[in-house]
Amino acid sequence: MTMAIICEAWRKGAGDEFCADYITLLNYQLKDFKKNPDLLEVLVAFLEENNYQWSGTMSTLLQSLTNFKALQHYDGIELKIPSTANRLSREINNLNVELETAGIIVEMNKTRNNSRHIKLILEKNEE
Numbered sequence: 725m726t727m728a729i730i731c732e733a734w735r736k737g738a739g740d741e742f743c744a745d746y747i748t749l750l751n752y753q754l755k756d757f758k759k760n761p762d763l764l765e766v767l768v769a770f771l772e773e774n775n776y777q778w779s780g781t782m783s784t785l786l787q788s789l790t791n792f793k794a795l796q797h798y799d800g801i802e803l804k805i806p807s808t809a810n811r812l813s814r815e816i817n818n819l820n821v822e823l824e825t826a827g828i829i830v831e832m833n834k835t836r837n838n839s840r841h842i843k844l845i846l847e848k849n850e851e
Contacts, residue, residue, distance in 0.1 A: 760815050762803040764822050766793055771828065771846035779843040781835075782809040813840060 729739060770792045771778060778785070786809045793805055806812040816823070816830060823830055827847040835841050 759818055759822065760804055760806075761822070763805065763812075763815050764819055764826060766803055766805060767816075767823070767828060767844065768826055768846065771844055776846045776848055777844060780841070782813050782840040782842055785809075785842055785844075786812045809840070813842075816842070 766789055770789055773792065778788070780788070786806070789805050789812075793803055806815050813832070816832075820830065829843075829845040829847065831843040833841055
């Protein structure tokens, strides 16, 4: 880390302080970006109810998931749905391995008017 070396050259021990502060900052910024398995569960059920595919804007997906969750009965368990389209996009990106494992194909792109478009496809299990 270049900054730690510079800090250490400036004052003995400042490099270690810099690294500790940097790790604390990263932990603080990443604390809300833990994987959300609830979102995975809701997405699978949502796609099963929508003929195994859905496409639209991220805002529309957020509204659709929120409405879908409200209509479902999850035995009193409160499943976590992100509160903003931006957060939903980040959480979907954060779950890319889990989504792939669950058989969900995610295609994201931006439209000409700079809105985020997403297409979700749940691969059917042929058993």
